[in-house]
Amino acid sequence: MSPASLSVISGAVTVRVPAKINLHLGVGPLRDDGYHDLVTIFQALSLYDDVTVARSAATTVTMSRSGGRGADTESVPLDENNLAVRAARALGEHVGRDPRVSIDIVKRIPVAGGMAGGSADAAGALVALAALWKLDISRAEILELAAGLGSDVPFSVQGGTALGTGRGEQLMPVLARGELHWVLALAREGLSTPKVFAELDRLRENRADEYSGANPRPDALVQALAGGRPQEIAPLLHNDLQPAALSLQPALRRTLRAGIDAGALGGIVSGSGPTCAFLCSGAEDAVAVAAELSGAGVARSVRTAAGPVPGATRKPPEE
Numbered sequence: 001m002s003p004a005s006l007s008v009i010s011g012a013v014t015v016r017v018p019a020k021i022n023l024h025l026g027v028g029p030l031r032d033d034g035y036h037d038l039v040t041i042f043q044a045l046s047l048y049d050d051v052t053v054a055r056s057a058a059t060t061v062t063m064s065r066s067g068g069r070g071a072d073t074e075s076v077p078l079d080e081n082n083l084a085v086r087a088a089r090a091l092g093e094h095v096g097r098d099p100r101v102s103i104d105i106v107k108r109i110p111v112a113g114g115m116a117g118g119s120a121d122a123a124g125a126l127v128a129l130a131a132l133w134k135l136d137i138s139r140a141e142i143l144e145l146a147a148g149l150g151s152d153v154p155f156s157v158q159g160g161t162a163l164g165t166g167r168g169e170q171l172m173p174v175l176a177r178g179e180l181h182w183v184l185a186l187a188r189e190g191l192s193t194p195k196v197f198a199e200l201d202r203l204r205e206n207r208a209d210e211y212s213g214a215n216p217r218p219d220a221l222v223q224a225l226a227g228g229r230p231q232e233i234a235p236l237l238h239n240d241l242q243p244a245a246l247s248l249q250p251a252l253r254r255t256l257r258a259g260i261d262a263g264a265l266g267g268i269v270s271g272s273g274p275t276c277a278f279l280c281s282g283a284e285d286a287v288a289v290a291a292e293l294s295g296a297g298v299a300r301s302v303r304t305a306a307g308p309v310p311g312a313t314r315k316p317p318e319e
């Protein structure tokens, strides 16, 4: 049964949550708590997971892609460790409610892809359950619960374009004029976020001259985003984690080159990778770059997406 028909029968709630990329990711030194201080610019893109929640006798979670559970969804735990289940428990505890619900996720965001796919599902569960339970809960409370679940979860709730500091969970909206058009190259194998951060620490320790803990500021990018010209934004894309992702998956160098050869203005590994995001000058250009990149055979799949888009948003039941 589709989530839409479910919602009519049982009062289920479906929330649509976007993927994110980092247009800038500055990583500071390793902190005592195992995290790194970040200065990052997030942008939410039009690639979505749908999270549907309904009352149930037990807490369950399912995950599907259109056409069945894909290879990469096999690695996602469907037990207490699932981030959406943890979100349901955290919200239930916070408001003193029995968190027994079914959670059904339609996954389009790549798993372990550096696009906050797990965080999107946690954000979706929080927002969907707040609606299902008709909670009188503030945005600030949701964002605080979100931060407790993962560094990227608050941004998945909020969406748009934002400056993230701290672990990435402290957000300030950033003005981004117009729409940016991206091509995403999804890799065959995922990358584990903690492993990529650890690889950066290792590179910095061994080759301090090359990989300084500079954590540069994104001021020029913030200005370019306000201007809205992709030609000015492209050269300012920056990711401190990129050398670590390339060290763990050297084939990504070829992907990045192929995107530029296909006509993109600029390309970058998204977050901890391995998804690569390419900025294009417009929607038509993005379609042409995507077609060319697909032909190059460097990615599992290639798709276009636009940003910024809103964060976790309830879908009308009839959709």
Ligand code: C5P
Pocket: 034, 035, 036, 037, 038, 149, 150, 151, 152, 166, 167, 168, 193, 194, 195, 197
């Ligand atoms: O916050 P989240 O659970 O998504 O982070 C996953 C892992 O990524 C952390 O355990 C840590 O190893 C790494 N991380 C980090 N610094 C951050 C965010 C994440 O080192 N600011």
